[in-house]
Amino acid sequence: MSTYTGDVAVGGPAQVRELAGLTITKLAVDEKMANNAYLLTCRATGERLLVDAADDAAALLDLIGGDLAAIVTTHQHWDHHRALAEVVAATGAPVYAGEPDADAITEQTGAPVARRLKHGDTVAVGEVELSVIAIAGHTPGSVVLVYDDPDGHPHAFTGDTLFPGGVGATFGDADAFAQLIDDVETRIFGTLPDDTWFYPGHGKDGVLGNERPHLAEWRERGW
Template identity: 40%
Template sequence: MSRVETVATGAAGARIERLVTSGTFSLDGGTWDVDNNVWIVGDDAEAIVIDPAHDAAAVAAAVGDRRVHVILLTHGHDDHIRAAREAADLLGAPLCLNPADRMLWDAVYDDAPDREILNGDTFKVAGERLYARYTPGHSPGSTCFVSPTLGAVFTGDTLFQGGPGATGRSYSDFPTIIDSIRRELLTLPEETAVYTGHGDSTTIGAEKPHLDEWIARGH
């Protein structure tokens, strides 16, 4: 059974929770088993959900009776979005995606996302704000969400513990993801917690010294 874990709590009482769900990721004719991090930001009354992957019922159970303002999608790969419409229906919340990933969305759904995410958009919940930062590379529309007061950034598959997300598949580009990470993420305070789309969390300070190694390694 999936378990919800509180990973951080802000001074104003908002908290960050993680739910891990399991399923598959398919692209370019291949399919892989994956575990995804689902992030819930809010308090006992309201929340924002980021990337409700694989198991909409588990996400709804983790949210409980809280009001969900929006569901934010970091990008359009099918492991992140395939359960998103069902989750939106269960939670009564609009789905938001950067329009540059619309072709990935359209490979899964016949309808459109409910709202577009554009660089600089602000999302409010439980006295906190999440700011959208456009970080293409892993996919054309990849977007991260920064909460300065919670000291957090939700990076989807753009930045992981140990380096950038994969860029060896369709619609991805290694120089672009490196530029996005350099400009939009490594400029954050070093103590900023990095909450990723898969695997363990890290910090900006832990990853920043390794940029040149990532570039030398390539995708």
């Protein structure tokens, strides 16, 4: 039986979740921001994809342990790509990011974005296919990756768009919040079932069914 909980601490060990087709490894980096990085490994081929080279390149490269097929940067905020240039230099892996955030990521890191992701795209890691959901509001080009496990429930890597207890920050911008809550409600909650497990850019994981009853409350409070 799996012991995965998603509770990781900076400086502590990674947590590993073994699905039939995919291994998910979660590591927390940087004491101040406590970002999560996720290494996704196709169990059939061994191909690996990293979600957010957030910080501590040495720890990430140790986690990767070899070849890397790609790095998906969920959005343009600095705390999610501090190790990107170093991981790219060490692995040669191409960078994928949401189209509206791609130029900012390159400007901030110097790492070129090889593939600009759009809503409805797919990203492959070995024999595993991940669907791309574009979510605006936290940043213009945030992306969520979804693995619809044929032997279980979906798994969504939400960056900073969705956390247990609410959507991501919009820094007092009412229009950005309206865009974010609309996109989260229609594109995540509107398309994925309650048993979907989601993996955010910081902190603990969540389950959509636990959050769905609170959508109206989040919209009313405005954050």
